[in-house]
Amino acid sequence: MAEAAPRRVAVRALCDFTAREGDLDHRFTPAPSAREGIAGHALVAGRRGADYEAELPLGGTCEGLTVSGRADGYDPVANRLEEIKTHRGRLDRMADNQRALHWAQVSVYGALLCAERGLASLTLALVYLDVASGRETVLTREASAEELSAFFATQCRRFLAWAEQEAAHRARRDAALEALAFPYPAFRPGQRDLAESAYKAASTGRCLLAQAPTGIGKTLATLFPLLKAMPRRGLDRLAFLTMKTPGRRLALDALAALGADAADDGVGSPDAGGPDPTPRPLRVLELTAREKACEYPCRACHGEACPLAAGFYDRLPAARRAAVARGFLDRAALAEVAAGHGVCPYYLGQELARWCDVIVGDVNHWFDDSALLHGLARADGWRTGLLVDEAHNLVERARGMYSAELDQRRLARLRREAPGALKGPLGRLGRQWQALVKAAGMSEAGEPGRPAYRVLDGLPDGLVAALSGVASAITEHLGEHPEEASLALQELLFEALAFTRLAESFGEHSLCDLARHGRGRAVLGLRNLVPADFLAPRFVAAHAAVLFSATLSPPHYHRDLLGLPEATVWREVASPFVAEQLEVRIRADISTRLRDREASLAPIVAELAEQFRRRPGHYLAFFSSFAYLEAALARCREAHPEIPVRAQTRGMREEAREAFLAGFAPGGASIGFAVLGGAFAEGIDLPGDRLVGAFIATLGLPPADPFNEALKARLAARFGRGDDYAYRIPGLIKVVQAAGRVIRGPDDRGTVVLMDDRFARREVRARLPAWWGPSLTEAPVGTR
Secondary structure, rough: OOOOOOOOHHHHHHHHHOOOOOOOOOOOOOOOHHHHHHHHHHHHHHHOOOOOOEEEEEEEEEEOOEEEEEEEEOOOOOOOEEEEEEEEOHHHHHHHHHHHHHHHHHHHHHHHHHHHOOOOOEEEEEEEOOOOOOEEEEEEEEEHHHHHHHHHHHHHHHHHHHHHHHHHHHHHHHHHHHHHOOOOOOOOHHHHHHHHHHHHHHOOOOOEEEEEEEEEEEEHHHHHHHHHHHHHHOOOOOEEEOOOOOHHHHHHHHHHHOOOOOOOOOOOOHHHOOOOOOOOOOOEOOOOOHHOOOOOOOOEOOOOOOOOOOOOHHHHHHHHHHHHHHHOOOOOHHHHHHHHOOHHHHHHHHHHHOOOEEEEEEHHHOOOOOOOOHHHHHHOOOOOEEEEEHHHHHHHHHHHHHOOEEEHHHHHHHHHHHOOHHHHHHHHHHHHHHHHHOOOOOOOOOOOOOOOOEEEOOHOOOOOOOOHHHHHHHHHHHHHHHHOOHHHHHHHHHHHHHHHHHHOOOOOOOEEEEOOOOOOOOEEEEEEEOOOOHHHHHHHHEEEEEEEEEOOOOOOHHHHOOOOOOOEEEEEEEOOOOOOEEEEOOOOOOOOOOHHHHHHHHHHHHHHHHHHHHHOOEEEEEEEEEHHHHHHHHHHHHHHHHHEEEEEEOOOOOOHHHHHHHOOOOOEEEEEEEEOOOOOOOOOOOOHHHOOOOEEOOOOOOOOHHHHHHHHHHHHHHHHOHHHHHHHHHHHHHHHHHHHHOOOOOOOOEEOOOOHHHHOHHHHOOOOOOOOEEEEEEOOOOOO
C-alpha cells in the first residue's frame, strides 16, 4: 500500500502551499516558454564567475519532513544565493502573490544552504531576466541563518499540519473503501462481469477496453471496483472522465449511491457558524469549465476587477479546509463553499484537484496538451486510475485537442488596427498568406471549377516562420504595453502559439489544409488524424485505465487510433436484452444517398406515419444533416398534420435541448426529429414509454469530401484499413448509439427502423449488435 501522507516535499510544492498570499491575478502576461526559461537560466549562470555553483542540490529535514530541491545558483565569493526568474516586459506587471512565492522559495533554499554549510548569514537575491533584452533586475536582502531557519520551520509546520490531516484522511478513506459494499441487493445482468473485469485491470495495472450494452449500469459497474481497488492497490486518485455534462451527473449520482454524499449526521456547517462537520472518508470533486463556474464572467481575473479574486490566497486556506471537510463537492456544493469564503469557485476547484480522491470532469483534464490532472499526477507522482465514459467519442475529441486553425480575416482586421510596432510582422505574415493561396492554386471564391479546399503537401514553412515572428512581436509589445492587450490581439496570439506549438510536432499523425471561403477569407488548418501519438503517453502515465461504452467494436479501431498499450484487454459484456424486446426492421428499398434524398422523403415519412399509427408513443427520427431533417420534417407536417412533432435546431442552446427532452413525457406520443451524432443521439436516457422507437434514415457515413478522403488515405497507409477507419466504423457507431436510446431496461419494448439499403449488406449487418436479430422487408437491395 502506498504511503498515506507524504513526508517528503519539494521546495516549490512546499512554498506553493504555504507562502502564497494576496490576490488571484490571471491578467494576461506574456510569459517566456519553457525553452526560453532554460536558456535564460544558462545565460545568467554564464555571466557569473568561475566559482559560481549553478543548479545547486539542497535538502534538509524539519520535524520529520524532508524538503529538497535545486537552488538556481550560489556565488560563494559574494555569499549570494540566487533565484532566477525569466520574464517579458515590465516587472511591475508581476502579481504580488508571485513575488511573495519567489521570496519564499529563495528563503527556504537559504535556510537549507546555511544549515548545510554552517553559514551565519546570507544575501538572498531574486534575479529577473528579461528574455527579450537580456537585462537583469536584481532584488536583494540580507538574512541571518536564525531568521531563515525560523522561516523554514514555520513553513514546514504549516505543511505538516496539513500532511497529518491528509494522513488521517487517507487512513479513513482506505478503511471505508475496504468496507464499501455494493449499494443494491444484486448486480444487474452483465454488471458483475464488467465490475470484475474493471477490478482486474486495476489490480494488474492494465488498460481495459470494455464494450457493455446500454442499461446495465456501466457507471456504477466501473466506479465500484475501482474504489475497492484504491486501498488494495495503493491508488492515490481516481479520475472519472466524461465527454458531456450528463455523464458527469451520472457519475456523481453513482458516487452518491455509494454513500459519498452521506449527510453530516446533524453536525453543523462552519460556513453557517456551526461546528466543523465530520470529515467524509471520500472526497469527490466535480471539475467544470471556467465559463460555467465563473460568478463574474464579464470581469477580468484579478483583484482590481473581481471581488472573488481580491485576497484569494489569503482566504484560500480556510476555504480549502471547509471544502475538504465537506467532501462531496459537485458544482453546487463547491460554489456554496466558495461563496461562504468569498473566493472564486473555479480556481478553488483547481486548487482542490490536488486534494480530492475522486475527480469527475471532462476528458480534456487528462488528455489535453495542458491537462490539469495529468500535470498534477506527474508532479506529485500519483498512482491514478482512469475511467473513461462513452469512450467511443475519445477519437474525435482527441483529434480536436491536437488540432489548430488560423483565420486570415482576423489577421486582416488586426493589420488595420494594430499598433505601429506590429505593422511589419503582420505585413510579412499577410504576404505569406497571399503566397500560400496563390501556390495552392485557389482562386477567388465563386469561380467555377476551382477548388475551395485543398490538403497541402506539408507545412507552409514560410508562413509558420512568419507566424512565429508575429507571436514573438505581439508578446514583446504586450510586455511593454499591457494596456493595449485587446481581445482581438490576444486571440491572434493564442492562435499563433497553438499553431506553432503543434507545428513543432507535425508528422504523419496530422495534415495541413487550406480552405477558402472568399477573398481574404482563408482558413489554414493543422488537423490531427491519428491521436494515438499524443495519447499513448497519457495511458502510460496512468496506473490503470478502463475505457467503456456500448459501442467500442471492433476493438482494433480504438486500439490503433487511441494508442492503447499492447497489453490492453478487450472485454465484451453480453447483453442482458433479447431480440424479443426490440423489433428491428431494415427498409432496403430506401436509399439515403445525397442523389436520392428527394426521392427518399415520401417513403421515409410514410414509414414514420405507419409505425406511429401502429403503436402510438414517443419516437426519435435521425437524419444525416439538418438540411435532410428539415426537408423530412416539412414533408411530415404537410402529409400528416395530426402527428405531434418537434425538432432539433442548429446551434440549439442548453435550455432548448432540455425542453426538447421534456417533451418526451410518460404517456405521450410524438416524433422528435434529430441529427445523427448530435446531442440526442447518445447520452440521453428516456426509459419506459418515454421512448418506444427510433427511425434512422442514414448509414452515418461521413461525407466523402477531400478531407475525409485524405483521412482515408492516411489511415490506409498506416493501418491498412482506410475505408473502415474513416467511414464505416465511425458511421455504424453513431447508428448503434442512436438505436441504443430505445431499450434502457429489462422491461422496455420498442422498435428500430433502419432506412437505407446498405443496412441489408452482410458486412454491415455483421457489425450490428448480435442480440438484435434484424429481419428484412421484401424490398430490392440497392448498391452503393
